[in-house]
Amino acid sequence: MIRTLVVGFGQVAANFVVGLERLKSGELEPYGVPLAGYDFGVGVDEVEIVGAIDVDERKVGRDLASIVEGFYGFKNPPRALREVYIYRGLGGEWVKNIFPVRSEEWGESLARVEDLFSELRPDVVLDVTTTQSAPAFSSREELEKAVASGSAAPSQVYAYLALKASKRIGSLVYVNLNPTPVANAPAILELAEQCGCIVLGDDGATGATPLTADLLEHLRERNRRVYSIAQFNIGGNTDFLSLTDEKRSRAKEDTKSSIVKDILGYDAPHYIKPTGYLEPLGDKKFVAMHIWWESFNGAVDELVVIMRINDSPALAGLMVDLARIGWWLKSRGVKGTVYEVNAFYMKKPAPPGSRNVSRYRAYELLKEYLGVK
Amino acid sequence: MIRTLVVGFGQVAANFVVGLERLKSGELEPYGVPLAGYDFGVGVDEVEIVGAIDVDERKVGRDLASIVEGFYGFKNPPRALREVYIYRGLGGEWVKNIFPVRSEEWGESLARVEDLFSELRPDVVLDVTTTQSAPAFSSREELEKAVASGSAAPSQVYAYLALKASKRIGSLVYVNLNPTPVANAPAILELAEQCGCIVLGDDGATGATPLTADLLEHLRERNRRVYSIAQFNIGGNTDFLSLTDEKRSRAKEDTKSSIVKDILGYDAPHYIKPTGYLEPLGDKKFVAMHIWWESFNGAVDELVVIMRINDSPALAGLMVDLARIGWWLKSRGVKGTVYEVNAFYMKKPAPPGSRNVSRYRAYELLKEYLGVK
């Protein structure tokens, strides 16, 4: 059994737990789970949800079944979710403009959450909390000061506390799926190495970005000269709502834009942003992208991509793989981070300074690393 | 010097010769030439056009410069093109509804064109004649009977005669870029092996098809279940005009559709066709594509791709590589056909029975084969 803990029980997490249980009961085909067709020795049914952490007062203390039904409209939620609970997290003030949260003395929060990790004994922690912006702490001192003072982003604090708890409960894997620098924070990576843990991240690679990566690779392989790239994203879930905040949006923009130069080899002018919040669109965002380029003999071509895509299930599908891969890494005694895994699943693959490669290339690397074909 | 002969001097050929000369004179960046940035020992300036073959009476006997200017509007055509000429080909009756052609006794045609190959002594023949539909002859007898009687498609006849001429003029490379089965005709391949020649083909991989291949690969790698694929193409050049003929269109449809099952692994319902002719669009075709699929937890996503692309320059860019690669193969004494080359440059890669792989994969195979990275 892979004891799996979810941090941030929002739309992504809800899709993850519902989809996972429906997969385990055979109700659902494993569409959207990239490695579903490959056997690397860890099955989907080994993944077990042991709990979730959140700061939204409407969610804390309740069971997952009631939340996925009440908040996310999943009728007849899988029974297994009735016995898994949401525990109180920390750092609620970072999202107090979006969700109803409760205040607590910071020192108490830290102690309480560290204990929580010790009690829940996760093998894998999947962090899908709201995007926050914070520096990628380089030194252990800086990080610890920021954790103590409350200026580190919640995801960084959770990762820090989980790694700390690992001394008591054994090695674990922390997977950060939001844009906050966790696996890309040198101080956190160093800590992971020291305690024999693994940190994967950052920012789950779903939505338009991975497709853009592959489109750019397609153009590069034909040596076409890209004139410019414009990409708009608009959605109506609380993730988009949170990104109307300038600072959070900047964090996201950074992980999205880095692909252009990494893949093309030159920094083609681009505008790639989470652009707006429009409530009726819900979780199915609208994406429009324009790319144009020069081809042979001076010809100029144009490409427009339009998508209407369900944001959260896409990431949830990746989480099924990441829990399994996390376990695979842990059982092999890997520590630190693993580029070959991050390169496929993450928009900003750790370790810091790594290049984005096309998803095609990343997929090859991943399969090779896991020894499947 | 790579003595290069072009068969079918239409829009693709015009872009090829103009672009090539502009590249050689340093006027143009090699955008749209896939391997421009890789050194496999054969430079662009080694490619020399020694002649062209056509059946359009308005073109036969004239120099390339006058045609690219008069027919295709290239102002100030490169001087080098003034001294290269268009020779009379064979099989004009296959296109008599589109172009003004002249009749000739068939036996005379065969003899004349065979002599033409002997005189022009090409290293590489690039066939960009109008699409024709004919069987993929399996046995030598069948093929020779069809050549003799005039029922083989012109591209097949040209390939046959070129291979025959190779006995006098030495090994050559025949590259077929239209959908007619040439490299996919077992009888022609066998002949090539016997005379130490190389045949590459069929149907140059430009336009929407290679992109579709890579989009499907992208979906497959995430294990998404494709519900259906609709792809429309409409353009205003004589290539599209020729495809309003049902039989020719069928030939094209076949090479386009084979990617679906080859890449996805199942035959997702699809409608992929050269759909229509609309004169004002000229050589810059309009493409619209709709793909939708099931992702994780039952979510259904949609993707629309819109393109406005210059058909002919795209293929012309590939021809610059193919002439160079042809020479590279010839100088290494390769014979028959080469899947690793066809897989990237062709919609229906020979040898017959080969699978289409994603263009990403094909690109890796190609670079590995040529020993570049």
Added chain:
Amino acid sequence: MIRTLVVGFGQVAANFVVGLERLKSGELEPYGVPLAGYDFGVGVDEVEIVGAIDVDERKVGRDLASIVEGFYGFKNPPRALREVYIYRGLGGEWVKNIFPVRSEEWGESLARVEDLFSELRPDVVLDVTTTQSAPAFSSREELEKAVASGSAAPSQVYAYLALKASKRIGSLVYVNLNPTPVANAPAILELAEQCGCIVLGDDGATGATPLTADLLEHLRERNRRVYSIAQFNIGGNTDFLSLTDEKRSRAKEDTKSSIVKDILGYDAPHYIKPTGYLEPLGDKKFVAMHIWWESFNGAVDELVVIMRINDSPALAGLMVDLARIGWWLKSRGVKGTVYEVNAFYMKKPAPPGSRNVSRYRAYELLKEYLGVK
């Protein structure tokens, strides 16, 4: 009560009867019913379905509720539909390649259906049978000969028989919503005048065509010069399946294309067709359209329209209006046809020879005619 009879109980009809009953019971807002917000004296609740006619053996003799549930997936169909039945029609052989039909001696068919009209005593007949291609009979003799011999299209025969029956049952309104020339057949119009009946048609104006009309009007009002128009349609309902037949498709293409010249004032090159059948798309078709033009000072602009639209409910919504308007016309003693109604609701507005105007203009005409604003 407006006694309403539906001829052809397929996807459009199913949406019509379900939507109508849900409207009458207050379950549904009248979205998609153009005149819902205007009071011209005839309410939606006055429309009463008295029966339907079809030739599909799986449908004949059954009640509407069972068909809308079993064939079209409407759960809990309105109770009122349980007591309305489907009667056997005529001309099944026209669709025997698509639906299971039964043969009958033609003379018997004619007699039986005429009686059916007499028994059901409709005020309004709404014809939504499968598209058929036939001439727009000019003379009474021709028409009667074609009816007698079975060479007139079923819709023409139904209209003829209904008008004939009107002598016994009083004036009625025949609304033809498929592309077959009924209201555009001079012989049928003449008959209508003589018996004091009304014929409206042809081809319900839904889908991409009315929008195209209005886009062209938009361009015309700015005096932009349209270079070309390409429009593709693909869907997966039996209506699209039936259009894979070349002759039927031609009929549809004609009613679609006539708008270009009518609205722009010149025949801009265009390709506007029901293009293909792709089963998974179901009733929600995919449409892609490309228009480009010259604007001021030689500038060239481009517009692409992409739609994913539910074909059948759109037409069903118009039928709610047409039943009411039919009654309004009948009670005013109007006879023949009414351009002001057809111009808005039909792709090929009768009387024959009429011009298509933009839908905006048509909407004004319609409101003026009905005296609403």
Added chain:
Amino acid sequence: MIRTLVVGFGQVAANFVVGLERLKSGELEPYGVPLAGYDFGVGVDEVEIVGAIDVDERKVGRDLASIVEGFYGFKNPPRALREVYIYRGLGGEWVKNIFPVRSEEWGESLARVEDLFSELRPDVVLDVTTTQSAPAFSSREELEKAVASGSAAPSQVYAYLALKASKRIGSLVYVNLNPTPVANAPAILELAEQCGCIVLGDDGATGATPLTADLLEHLRERNRRVYSIAQFNIGGNTDFLSLTDEKRSRAKEDTKSSIVKDILGYDAPHYIKPTGYLEPLGDKKFVAMHIWWESFNGAVDELVVIMRINDSPALAGLMVDLARIGWWLKSRGVKGTVYEVNAFYMKKPAPPGSRNVSRYRAYELLKEYLGVK
């Protein structure tokens, strides 16, 4: 002769003067001039450019021919433009972050520009300066204070000074084509009435907004319920560059958004913004729009509109009409503003408080007002 003065000699103005002269010399068809095909008694060749005003130091003092060639790449500019000059305007500090401008004492500026109007004696002033944000001054006192202190936006100051100069030079027409409230400022309108002048505005109706208006009208006429509207705009001209400034962008957003409620009758959730600046796109902006709605019987449809349009020529084409209409109004002694003209040509039609109607409706109103058909 209609003495026409252009204020703000940027991309729009350049297209206007070049296009106008090419029209007058018969070199160009009047595409993009809405009323080109209607005769209301004022011909295109009556429009004469008497000068232009700008604050960009690189432009001031030079002739129009040199600017349209040097800045906007029009080869062989019409000779007539060699003898028309650019005069120094006022308020350069509002755009000092975008263009090189010079400072001057404010009182001097006011006096100088008032004299300029007196000398140039325009019949029509066309204001196409950079968008600025300022209040819609209600009282004469407020306005005059703001003009004196320099806190009124340049367009407001120009309008004020022109109206003042009219006492010396006779009635004139001030046409404001940017989003700054000029015709929508009650104080300016009042002044116009008093001095027998005309003010038209605000914000020229080109780009995606008028098309959106007409699409919404199309939906409304079918009583479809719009769920949401998302519209993105991105371009690479200095107009877009100027809109990266939050305040200017807000001004534009307001004039764009007002159409939703005005036309639909309810405020459907929307996101309609000039979104970004991307230099390589130049004057040909990229627009993507998503609209979805509920149709009959609960069906949900989707529409995507993609445009690649030349922003400036579109507005320039309207200016040809506005100069002629201005003269027509002046010769009839009209004063104040004219809704029937603004409703078609402006995004925010004056007088203040007016409703946006669909462009179709506006076009009818316009033609009726001018007595053409």
